[in-house]
Amino acid sequence: MEQTKPDTRAIASIHVAEQQIARWHAAQIRDFARFVECRPPGRPGIKLADGAPEEVAAALNMSIRTAINRILEADYIVRRLPATLNALEQGIIDFARTRATCQVTRGLSDEDALKVENAVLAYGPHATYQEYRRALRRQAMKVDPEAAERKRKQKQEQRDVVTRKAEDGSAKIVATLLASEAESMYDVLNHFAHKAKSPDDTRTLAQRRADVLLDLIVGKHMQRVRANINVTVPLTTLIGLNNQPGELSEYGPITAEQCRALAKNGVLRRLITDDFGKVLDVSPYRYASQGLAERIKMRDRTCRQPGCRVPGRKCDVYTLSKKKDGRRRRLREQDYLLLCKRHRLMYARAKGWVLAQPEPGRVIFVTPTEQVRQNVAEPYEEPAA
Ligand SMILES: [Zn+2]
Numbered sequence: 115m116e117q118t119k120p121d122t123r124a125i126a127s128i129h130v131a132e133q134q135i136a137r138w139h140a141a142q143i144r145d146f147a148r149f150v151e152c153r154p155p156g157r158p159g160i161k162l163a164d165g166a167p168e169e170v171a172a173a174l175n176m177s178i179r180t181a182i183n184r185i186l187e188a189d190y191i192v193r194r195l196p197a198t199l200n201a202l203e204q205g206i207i208d209f210a211r212t213r214a215t216c217q218v219t220r221g222l223s224d225e226d227a228l229k230v231e232n233a234v235l236a237y238g239p240h241a242t243y244q245e246y247r248r249a250l251r252r253q254a255m256k257v258d259p260e261a262a263e264r265k266r267k268q269k270q271e272q273r274d275v276v277t278r279k280a281e282d283g284s285a286k287i288v289a290t291l292l293a294s295e296a297e298s299m300y301d302v303l304n305h306f307a308h309k310a311k312s313p314d315d316t317r318t319l320a321q322r323r324a325d326v327l328l329d330l331i332v333g334k335h336m337q338r339v340r341a342n343i344n345v346t347v348p349l350t351t352l353i354g355l356n357n358q359p360g361e362l363s364e365y366g367p368i369t370a371e372q373c374r375a376l377a378k379n380g381v382l383r384r385l386i387t388d389d390f391g392k393v394l395d396v397s398p399y400r401y402a403s404q405g406l407a408e409r410i411k412m413r414d415r416t417c418r419q420p421g422c423r424v425p426g427r428k429c430d431v432y433t434l435s436k437k438k439d440g441r442r443r444r445l446r447e448q449d450y451l452l453l454c455k456r457h458r459l460m461y462a463r464a465k466g467w468v469l470a471q472p473e474p475g476r477v478i479f480v481t482p483t484e485q486v487r488q489n490v491a492e493p494y495e496e497p498a499a
Pocket residue numbers: 417418419422423424453454455456457
């Protein structure tokens with residue numbers, strides 16, 4: 115028997131693996147849809163049952179937003195794109211192409227969505243992902259020429275400004291606008307950036323654009339509006355003894371120099387932490403007083419639900435059971451934790467979740483399918499050596 119060459123074997127094996135991956139994706143999509151079926155929404159006006167995305171997030175270690183998207187996407191594929199799901203199952207197309215079909219057909223009727231997937235699948239996977247996507251868009255425009263216009267209007271309704279944090283101490287502001295509006299904004303920015311140039315100005319045009327935008331919105335030297343930010347700085351950093359990083363709430367660690375610059379114009383509030391960076395000094399309040407609430411917010415920083423990143427300022431202090439053996443007891447720091455509105459409501463509505471906080475900042479969650487997750491509030495400093 116003729117021996118197959120190693121490179122030929124490798125390619126064949128890569129190809130088989132790719133088909134297997136596609137099959138597994140298809141199986142997972144069906145499982146997601148099955149899970150949704152087991153958990154019908156318990157009240158009107160919601161697509162997913164209370165707590166269902168939270169369980170997926172706990173199982174797959176992902177954010178709740180991602181879990182919601184994955185579940186809804188799978189549900190959509192099973193209901194509306196049977197041919198695409200079949201092709202994925204047979205390893206003809208991959209998960210990326212399946213997702214693209216989802217995105218492109220979203221604004222179409224059920225019937226038109228079927229027409230688009232069948233027309234594109236008739237030519238197989240196409241040479242590349244980009245080509246497959248272009249074919250999808252072409253077919254979508256063919257079956258519903260007004261869809262593009264509807265999409266444009268929809269985008270206009272979704273106009274928004276968001277921040278995208280980077281890990282290098284910077285962040286981006288991203289505005290979703292109509293193309294024409296974005297162009298005219300950018301024009302105005304460029305106009306001012308050019309005008310701001312003086313003979314001894316060494317800034318680049320790009321830097322002046324960024325400075326102009328900041329000045330227009332926040333005012334020169336940030337004096338127009340007093341922004342409300344929380345910065346936690348070790349005392350040793352503040353007085354310049356060392357360069358331990360501080361922490362900007364909702365962002366994370368920032369450099370010592372940035373801390374000192376912010377502290378110059380800011381109002382300082384003292385927060386005592388121990389050698390492990392844990393917030394200290396807690397007295398046994400019966401109810402979450404303003405002071406204790408502030409301390410819990412400083413300790414937890416975001417909603418404690420695994421996968422949820424809602425910042426502390428949008429959360430409330432949630433009190434674990436006030437009663438033991440039917441009697442009210444004194445509450446301690448570990449009886450409180452931060453939860454966002456969605457998750458306070460979830461614990462009120464969804465059955466089968468168990469919450470416990472054996473020590474301040476360490477929360478144990480048990481889901482209705484008996485997954486156990488632990489969520490520990492991040493310390494402010496690395497433990498002292
Ligand atoms: Zn939450």
